[in-house]
Amino acid sequence: MSPNMIDGRIMDEKKQHLLEAEDSNMIDGRIMDEKIQHLLEAEDSYAAEDYVTIRERITRVMLFSVVMWNFLQWIDSVKQSSLQPAGQLSGTETNSRWAHAAAEAAEGFAAYDCSGHGSVLLDTVPTNGEIVCECHACFTGPSCAESVPDCLAQIDSGDPVMYEYYWKQNAEAGTLVTPPWYRMSYREGMNMGTGCTLALEKQIRTLHKMVGNAAADGKILLVSSGSSPLLLSIMQALSYQKQASYSAVAAAPFYELYRRQTDYFGDNRFAWGGDAKLFAQDPGNAGKDAMEFVTYPNNPDFRTRQPTLNGSHAHIIYDFAYYWPHMSAITREFDEDIMTFTLSKVTGHAGTRIGWGLFKDPSLAALVQMMLVTNSLGVSHDAQARATQLLRAVTSTYLKDNGPVPFALPAAQYAKEGRIFHYGRAVLERRYKWLEQIFAASDRFSFLKHDPEYCAFFGQTLEPSPAYAWVYCNRKEDEDCYNLFLNAGISLYRGSAYGVTDRHVRFSLLKRDSDYEVMEKYLLKLVAA
Numbered sequence: 001m002s003p004n005m006i007d008g009r010i011m012d013e014k015k016q017h018l019l020e021a022e023d024s025n026m027i028d029g030r031i032m033d034e035k036i037q038h039l040l041e042a043e044d045s046y047a048a049e050d051y052v053t054i055r056e057r058i059t060r061v062m063l064f065s066v067v068m069w070n071f072l073q074w075i076d077s078v079k080q081s082s083l084q085p086a087g088q089l090s091g092t093e094t095n096s097r098w099a100h101a102a103a104e105a106a107e108g109f110a111a112y113d114c115s116g117h118g119s120v121l122l123d124t125v126p127t128n129g130e131i132v133c134e135c136h137a138c139f140t141g142p143s144c145a146e147s148v149p150d151c152l153a154q155i156d157s158g159d160p161v162m163y164e165y166y167w168k169q170n171a172e173a174g175t176l177v178t179p180p181w182y183r184m185s186y187r188e189g190m191n192m193g194t195g196c197t198l199a200l201e202k203q204i205r206t207l208h209k210m211v212g213n214a215a216a217d218g219k220i221l222l223v224s225s226g227s228s229p230l231l232l233s234i235m236q237a238l239s240y241q242k243q244a245s246y247s248a249v250a251a252a253p254f255y256e257l258y259r260r261q262t263d264y265f266g267d268n269r270f271a272w273g274g275d276a277k278l279f280a281q282d283p284g285n286a287g288k289d290a291m292e293f294v295t296y297p298n299n300p301d302f303r304t305r306q307p308t309l310n311g312s313h314a315h316i317i318y319d320f321a322y323y324w325p326h327m328s329a330i331t332r333e334f335d336e337d338i339m340t341f342t343l344s345k346v347t348g349h350a351g352t353r354i355g356w357g358l359f360k361d362p363s364l365a366a367l368v369q370m371m372l373v374t375n376s377l378g379v380s381h382d383a384q385a386r387a388t389q390l391l392r393a394v395t396s397t398y399l400k401d402n403g404p405v406p407f408a409l410p411a412a413q414y415a416k417e418g419r420i421f422h423y424g425r426a427v428l429e430r431r432y433k434w435l436e437q438i439f440a441a442s443d444r445f446s447f448l449k450h451d452p453e454y455c456a457f458f459g460q461t462l463e464p465s466p467a468y469a470w471v472y473c474n475r476k477e478d479e480d481c482y483n484l485f486l487n488a489g490i491s492l493y494r495g496s497a498y499g500v501t502d503r504h505v506r507f508s509l510l511k512r513d514s515d516y517e518v519m520e521k522y523l524l525k526l527v528a529a
Helices: 008-020 022-027 029-041 045-049 051-082 100-110 161-169 198-211 227-242 256-265 276-281 362-376 381-399 411-417 420-440 481-487 513-528
Strands: 220-224 246-250 270-275 290-295 314-319 338-342 355-359 445-447 453-455 460-462 468-473 504-508
Touching: 161 411, 161 420, 198 220, 198 381, 220 227, 220 362, 227 246, 227 256, 227 270, 227 290, 227 314, 227 338, 227 355, 227 362, 246 256, 246 276, 256 270, 270 276, 355 362, 411 420, 420 445, 420 468, 420 513, 468 481, 481 504
Parallel strands: 246 270, 246 290, 290 314, 314 338
Antiparallel strands: 220 355, 338 355, 445 468, 453 460, 468 504
16 A cells, blocks of 8 residues: 555544544534524523633534545545556546547648648638638649639749648647646746756757767757747857857858847847958957857758857857758768757758757856846647657557668658658758759759768768758849849849849748749740740
8 A cells, every 4th residue: 555545444434433423413504503693592690701712612613524534435436546557537527539520620620631731630710611721832723723824933932832732641649638737837847947848858959869960878858849939048158158249150151040139139238240250350359259050951052061260259059940851961960169050951840949059068058048048938739749649650660660661662651651851851852853854954043052961870872862952043143032032033042132143042841832832834944045
């Protein structure tokens, strides 16, 4: 018997003794009223004068008896619950089928026919009282079956919607059902020093160990609402840690967020210092404190690069958003002081807003966490739970693999087997080769080519599968490459956003197949001109 339990037989005896005791009559309201009435009617003045005192004594006895009665009732309930198997709910708990209706609703919405160009979701707002599909770009109608004529092909953003197909094939593995009382507290279930739930931290460390892209053991792991606030908090923490003014730099072309965040939120502690190469060449910057962002592989051109700055005054912030097997060959396991990652480029769930960082320096990690908590009081428990389930689905298939998987299969087959890295690489490699072939037919444009590389994760040399394509307009009159493509019906990102001239444009390869089908006719016409 558990040491926390009271012997039931002893308690039953005590309960019976209490019920049989003469004072237990006080529990009965009628008897108590009779005794009080007897006192009121008594001719004994002494008894009458002490009526109030006696009434108080009777009341105290009654209250004590009621408390004991409730206590014994509680003991009974504890005894009953101890007899139930572990995990079994008592009759007063929540209905065990509470998730059934919600699951049926989700499956019902997912079953709507949207012609493959849209979807109906749990939060889809009815139109005129009817459920209507939410259509993808360039499609319209109640079931998204109609093409929008002369629609602009939006190949600009890094929104990773190419993974929608994959997760529809792996719906069961990626689905998470959360009750309405799930982790309502600010803090319960969290490691307050890192902002991360224990379950998510375990999955992230498992993922890095499996992929081999970053050494996570022995490092402090912090989680944030996407990698963007994490990068800003790192800049703030570095400047506060050293109590010095920093210049933030990155080698061009660089991810535009670095400059934008510094310009918007920088104060007298840190400011944008521009292109890291030019910063390093300026003798006036010798000995100045600086932090350099190194995106590996780089956004937008997807080249791999090394830091430009070095020395004790330089702090390198590695952004490994794209250093995953479906987008880049895993050439080595990085073991840097500051490394950041984002869920969006692993599973495609950009809207879940989960990012994380690995830190060697505990004092810096503590400052970064302080900045994050001060800003938002932590990261959504629901988002972390979803990320945990998604990463568990990603790792489970690969961890039970018995051998290498060939790369000759179509992407749909990899999706069916739950191999997200194979699926992503197959899709991106096909799109990259397709674009390369189109641009090879014209000398009007220069298409940045990448060489095959050996990937330690897959154990073989593979063709490039970048998330973006980097294109340069060669003709003198095509100085504004962005508007050249825009006028042709294709929206891209312009080079000036990345610190270079507008002769450069970035193509995203992360969109849906239908986006490239819309773009193809425009692109072929432009290249042929």
